[in-house]
Amino acid sequence: MNRLIDIFSFSEDSPLIFTQANFWIFFAVIYFVYSILYSKKNLRSAYLFAISLLFYYKTSGLFVGILLFSTVNDFFLGKAIYKSKSVLLQRSLVAVSVIINLGTLCYFKYAYFFTDSYNYLFQTNYEVVNYLAQWANTWGAVDYFTIDKIILPVGISFYTFQTISYSVDIYRKQIKPLNSIIDFGFFVSFFPQLVAGPIVRASDFVPQIRKEISITKEDFGRASFMILKGLIKKMLFADYIAANFMDRVFDVPEMFSGFTNIMAMFGYSLQIYGDFSGYTDIAIGLALLMGYKLPVNFNSPYKAIHCGDFWQRWHISLSTWLKDYLYIPIGGNRNGTIFSYAFILVFTFLGVFAVSDYAIALSVTSVVGGILIVTLFSTKLAKHFNRNVNIMITMLVGGLWHGASWKFVIWGGLNGLGIVAYKYWRKISPYENSNAWYVILWKIALTFVFITFTRIYFRGNSMDHIQRFYEQVMTNMDWQNALIVLWEYRMVFIIMLLGYITHWLPYSTKDWIESLFIKSNMLIKALVVMIVAIICYQTYAADFQPFIYFQF
Structure with a gap:
């Protein structure tokens, strides 16, 4: 009983994590009630909304108030947008929704980034003050929030994008607003995907809220398979290799050879895939057990044959969101806008200034500005420039969404350059239309290596940390001891190899394995569950590894 009380009460030291036993006790209890x-329909929505709020409270404490604020705000704005007969008023209300949501996100996620950038640019010494916490603490005798720093609420990037898409889709007449704030709150806060996605569109999820729930034997088998697959990805292919190899190398890259640093990067590509894809698999499985379908968020991304293909396979819910709500509105592959031109000039200046000096930043920005002026007189050049600028903006914003740091912007920019470069390369490549296995293998390998090594800006703790990584790779490969490294970390590399092999298996083989599990009898399923539990337990770290995307 005491453990149940602990599970259902808030503690900063024991959030509900999919890989911990406490979560599965929590889920068993709430699923038993759900089955009754x-x-x-009304009671079901209210129950899942309440459980989702409890789940978020367990994860983020009183920051559940931010989630409720976002829910109430966009519920009534959505209704107002739908009822308004004036296009100007509709656009104004959508703008209010976007400003409030992005303003809240920027306050909690980007306050330090913007302040530090401003201080660096203008040589000032402004400090971030948590005015919201100060105001909140005045309402009670107890200081509920720390005021010396701004803490990022878990999952705010995900549910903020969901609520923005709801208002925009109503404006576009793609959906009608929900009549019940309980139903809308359930959509925004559905606990399996609340804190780390996938980002769910209202047009996909809202029709499921009022449907008749029917969970077939096949659904149960598929859901169980997704959960088991997710646990293996997270606990074996992500946590084990991180705790026993990568974290040690990334903490002090100068203490390891360049070869070891490179192997750690390949390990990190598997870790971040296993971590995020594993979470998504578990979330999809949990939702399916309750009769709801969440969107596919990964499609074997390391089978991609170019950078653009990769981003159609990786974090699909974010990629498609950025395409529909940013890339297309700012002009897509056809037009440029004042916003896109201003954005690229500002980011060019700030990005170059961050790694260089004022004179060079001004010179590079002037060149970009000159190109913008030339495009006004050349339709052909404008077409190329506008499309590429919009791609770069989308990828830069995508990078910034992942983290409030210039290293994430650089990471996004490198991926944007990879997409743009391939668009031109494919026009002259003699192998573009070849289906030969070695050509496809080469494309996959080249894309995988490119994606892997851009991630040093994703994983590195700081630009200095990244610099130390490059120094080791450039000056201290230490090839003569490479075999010793492979042998000393042999179990890690065996698991890495196993992880990549399973990832690169043909779709037909993966579908056959899934179908075999779904069609098996309950005894076989129970045996598989036991085996997976034993494997995961044997690799379980004493200090649990939170999901990487919780920080976003």
Whole structure:
């Protein structure tokens, strides 16, 4: 009983994590109640909304108030947008939704980034003050929030994008607003995907809220398979290799050879895939157990044959969101806008200034500005420039979404350059239309290596940390001891090899394995569950590894 009380009460030291036993006790309890009342639609929505708020409270404490604020705000704005007969008023209300949501996100996520950038640019010494916490603390006798720093609420990037898409889709007449704030709150806060995605569109999820729930034997088998697959990805292919190899190398890259640093980067590509894809698999499985379908978020991304293909396979819910709500509105592959031109000039200046000096930043920005002026007189050049600028903006914003640091902007920019470069390369490549296995293998390998090594800006703790990584790779490869490294970390590399092999298996083989599990009897399923549990337990770290995307 005491453990149940601990599980259902807030503690900063024990959030509900999919890989911990406490979560599965929590889920067993709430699923038992759900199995009793799932046929009553109103009660079902209210129950899942309440459970989702409890889950978020367990994860983020009183920051659940931010989630409720976002829910109430966009519920009533959505209704107002739908009822308004004036296009100007509709656009104004959408703008209010976007400003409030992005303003809240920027306050919690980007306050330090913007302040530090401003201080660096203008040589000032402004400090971030948590005015919101100060104001909140005045309402009670107890100081509920720390005021010396701004803490990022878990999952705010995900549910903020969901609520923005809801308002925009109503404006575009793609959906009608929900009549019940309980139903809308359930959509925004559905706990399996609340803190780390996938980003769910209202047009995909809202129709499921009022449907009759029917969980077939096949659904149960597929859901169980997704959960088990997710646990293996997270605990074996992500946590084990991180705790036993990568974290040691990335903490002090100068203490390891360039070869070891490179192997750590390849390990990190598997870790971040296993971590994020594993979370998504578990989330999809949990939702399916309750009769709801979440969107596919990964499609074997390391099978991609170019950078653009990779971003159609990786974090699909974010990539498609950025395409529909940013890339296309700012002009897509056809037009440029004042916003896109201003954005690229500002980011060019700030990006170059961050790694160089004022004179060079001004010179590079002037060149870009000159190109912009030339495009006004050349339709052909404008077409190329506008498309590429919009791609770069989308990828820069995508990088900034992942983290409030210039290293994430650089990471996004490098991926944008990879997409743009391939668009031109494919026009002259003699192998573009070849289906030969060695050509495809080469494309996959080249794309994988490019994606892997841009991630040093994603994983590195700081630009100095990244610099130390490059110094080791450039000056201290230490090839003569490479075999010793492979042998000393042999179990890690065996698991890495196993992880990549399973990732690169043909789709037909993966589908056959899934179908075999789904069609098996309950005894076989129970045996598989036991085996997976033993494997995961044997690799379990004493200090749990939080999901990487919790920080976003």
